[in-house]
Amino acid sequence: SRELLLDLFEEYSEWYMNLAQEHGSLPRSISGVGENGRQFIYFLDGLELHHMVRNKFMRFVLEEFSAIAYVYGSLDIRGDSEEGGVEEVLDIVAADTEHYISGSWRVIRDGESRVTGLEHIGTRDGDDPDKHSGSWFLSGSFRFTDAEHARFSALWQDAKPGIVFKDRNSND
Numbered sequence: 001s002r003e004l005l006l007d008l009f010e011e012y013s014e015w016y017m018n019l020a021q022e023h024g025s026l027p028r029s030i031s032g033v034g035e036n037g038r039q040f041i042y043f044l045d046g047l048e049l050h051h052m053v054r055n056k057f058m059r060f061v062l063e064e065f066s067a068i069a070y071v072y073g074s075l076d077i078r079g080d081s082e083e084g085g086v087e088e089v090l091d092i093v094a095a096d097t098e099h100y101i102s103g104s105w106r107v108i109r110d111g112e113s114r115v116t117g118l119e120h121i122g123t124r125d126g127d128d129p130d131k132h133s134g135s136w137f138l139s140g141s142f143r144f145t146d147a148e149h150a151r152f153s154a155l156w157q158d159a160k161p162g163i164v165f166k167d168r169n170s171n172d
Contacts, residue, residue, distance in 0.1 A: 001069075002099060004069050005069060005096060005099060006094075008031070008033070008069060008071040009094035009101045012071045012073055012092050016090060016092065017118055020107075020108075020115045020118050021116070024115045024116065028044040028073065029041060029043050029044055029072070030058055030070060031071050031072075032067035033067060033070065034066050034067055037167055037168040038168075039167070040163050040164065040166075041163065042159065042163045042164075043162070057152050058137050059137045059138075060148070060149070060152040060153075060156070061152075061156055062137055063142075064153075068096055068097075069094065069095065069096040070095060070096075070137060071095075072092070074090075074091055075089070075107065076089050077089070087106055088107040088109075089105065089107065089121065090105045091104050092104075092105075093136065095136050095137070096138055097139060099126070100125060101125040103121075103122070103123040103124075104120075105121060106119040
C-alpha cells in the first residue's frame with residue numbers, strides 16, 4: 001500500500017540521517033516486508049557481487065521472502081556536467097509492484113572523509129517502471145537460471161545469521 005511505502009521511506013530516511021550524524025557511515029542495505037508484517041533488514045556492504053548480479057540477487061531475496069514491499073538505500077557517485085565535478089549521493093527507494101517513492105541526498109563529509117550529514121536534493125514518486133532505475137526490484141517479471149537460483153539460495157542462507165528480522169505488527 002502507499003501508506004506502507006511512505007512509512008518505509010520515512011523510516012529509512014530517518015535511519016540514514018542518524019547513521020550519518022552519529023556513526024559517519026552509510027551502508028548499502030535493503031529491507032523487505034512480507035504480507036504477514038514480517039520484515040528483514042540486510043546490510044549489503046560485505047556482499048561482493050557486480051552491481052547487475054547484486055540487483056538480481058536482491059530480486060531473488062525479495063521473492064524468497066515473499067515481500068510485498070521493500071526499501072533500498074545505496075550510495076552513488078554522480079557527475080555534474082555543468083561544473084565538471086562529481087558528488088556522492090545517497091539514494092533511497094521504497095517500492096511495491098505498482099508504485100515507488102525515491103529520494104536523493106547529497107553526502108556531506110569532513111576533512112577526514114567522515115560522513116557528517118545529508119542534504120536533501122529531492123523526492124519523487126510514480127508508477128512507471130520505464131521512468132525509474134533498475135532498483136525497482138518488484139516490477140516486471142524475472143526468471144533465474146538453475147545456476148543463479150542455486151548460487152543465490154546459498155548466498156541467502158549464508159547471510160541469514162547476520163540479517164535483522166522483526167515483526168512490524170508487534171510493539172517491540
